[in-house]
Amino acid sequence: MIENYMEEIIDKMLPKVLKEYPNICTCEKCMDDIKALTLNKFMPLYVASQKGILYSKMNELEYQFKADVLNQLIQSINKVSKNPRHNMAIK
Numbered sequence: 355m356i357e358n359y360m361e362e363i364i365d366k367m368l369p370k371v372l373k374e375y376p377n378i379c380t381c382e383k384c385m386d387d388i389k390a391l392t393l394n395k396f397m398p399l400y401v402a403s404q405k406g407i408l409y410s411k412m413n414e415l416e417y418q419f420k421a422d423v424l425n426q427l428i429q430s431i432n433k434v435s436k437n438p439r440h441n442m443a444i445k
């Protein structure tokens with residue numbers, strides 16, 4: 355099975371980042387928007403996945419790369435929480 359490793363990284367990091375933002379909407383739509391927005395900023399990192407391997411790779415990521423992902427996640431959170439799409443239908 356081929357997976358985009360970036361997605362895995364973002365899935366792992368997002369809950370930690372969200373703890374710093376207790377007041378933002380965490381509905382499925384907003385979470386998907388944050389993920390998609392962040393994923394679009396990075397090249398996909400396709401890997402043939404085997405159970406357990408992806409997670410162990412997480413720890414090998416370069417510090418700078420993690421910082422870049424973190425930065426982008428924060429930007430995405432700010433963007434989505436300021437203009438959440440779940441409100442579009444109501445407006």
Ligand SMILES: [Zn+2]
Pocket residue numbers: 379380381382383384385438440
């Ligand atoms: Zn929402």
